[in-house]
Amino acid sequence: MWRRVSQAFSAAVINSHWPSLFARTIYGGRLKGFCVPGLNCYSCPLAIFACPVGSIQYILAHVRPSIEAGKYYLGFYVIGTLGIVGSAVGRMACGWICPFGALQDVLYKIPTRKIEIPRAFNYFKYAVLLVMVVILPAMVLEEFGYGEVWFCKYLCPAGTLEAGIPLTALNPSLRSQVGTQFWLKAFILVVFLGLMIPVRRPFCRTTCPLGAIYSLFNRVSILRLSVSSECITCDRCYKICPMSIKVYENPNSRDCIRCLDCVKVCPVNAVSYEIAGRRLGSSEPF
Amino acid sequence: MKTKISYILLVIFILFVIAGVSLGEINKVLETAVNLCYGCIGIG
Numbered sequence: 232m233w234r235r236v237s238q239a240f241s242a243a244v245i246n247s248h249w250p251s252l253f254a255r256t257i258y259g260g261r262l263k264g265f266c267v268p269g270l271n272c273y274s275c276p277l278a279i280f281a282c283p284v285g286s287i288q289y290i291l292a293h294v295r296p297s298i299e300a301g302k303y304y305l306g307f308y309v310i311g312t313l314g315i316v317g318s319a320v321g322r323m324a325c326g327w328i329c330p331f332g333a334l335q336d337v338l339y340k341i342p343t344r345k346i347e348i349p350r351a352f353n354y355f356k357y358a359v360l361l362v363m364v365v366i367l368p369a370m371v372l373e374e375f376g377y378g379e380v381w382f383c384k385y386l387c388p389a390g391t392l393e394a395g396i397p398l399t400a401l402n403p404s405l406r407s408q409v410g411t412q413f414w415l416k417a418f419i420l421v422v423f424l425g426l427m428i429p430v431r432r433p434f435c436r437t438t439c440p441l442g443a444i445y446s447l448f449n450r451v452s453i454l455r456l457s458v459s460s461e462c463i464t465c466d467r468c469y470k471i472c473p474m475s476i477k478v479y480e481n482p483n484s485r486d487c488i489r490c491l492d493c494v495k496v497c498p499v500n501a502v503s504y505e506i507a508g509r510r511l512g513s514s515e516p517f
Numbered sequence: 518m519k520t521k522i523s524y525i526l527l528v529i530f531i532l533f534v535i536a537g538v539s540l541g542e543i544n545k546v547l548e549t550a551v552n553l554c555y556g557c558i559g560i561g
Binding site: 256257258259260261263264265266272273274280281282285286289293297302303304305306307308309310311312313314315317318319379380383384387390391394395398399405408409410412413414415416417448450451452453455507508 | 519520524530531532533534535536538541543544545547549553557560
């Protein structure tokens, strides 16, 4: 219940600049200098914060000209922001704040035959992070030394949903420029939206570079999960887990989004969360 | 031990943010985010 409230509240706050919708543009105030800890496109007309994935790509795409200009923009601010969130709570922002994660939770509730995807697909997000967010923006440069935001441009379905569709719908001049790239991104969005109904969080599990960054912190974050010897391996945690994790096998799995649903459903209170090594909860999170 | 590592990481990343802000990266992020990203929309 609290997670749903948090997801709804975060989505509403992160996307709260309604005047932009009527002006058919995007918000341009000082808040856009701060990165939101979830995947939320900064070109969404309603967005009031910056997307960390877009920001880091942009900084890496401009790293060479910035060094030549003696500015040394190397991404410390964005990496530091993500690192603070990750080392405090691991992937918890995916489960409690990210609006695109919330959308996946909602669509999975549509009653239909549910399917599991092979666990090997979960590693694809690290390739996306390394290739599309780091290597290509920093290494593939045009003649003036600037790179491109490859993940945003060719893959990100959140950008298409939150920015591409509303802005082209609202703005005839943008609509007239729609071409192959837009339709390719729209196709990727449709594929993911289709997958979100039978598969639990397909984008978070397989593709999200932000989730890939946070996942590296799950084992060492201040907030961690633990399973006591009272566990009866009833699999209730596995059945409710949005990331299909057998919590008793690996309570701090890289894929865990710290939704804490497993803590709530455990019939013997064997699953608990701990902060800085101190066990705090086992049945009602927070 | 893991708790110690978490706090060390936290301090390191706080220093990263301080370094980034003092280098002016917050303005770079602002400059990025206030301009329409044609790539994000799928037309650039």
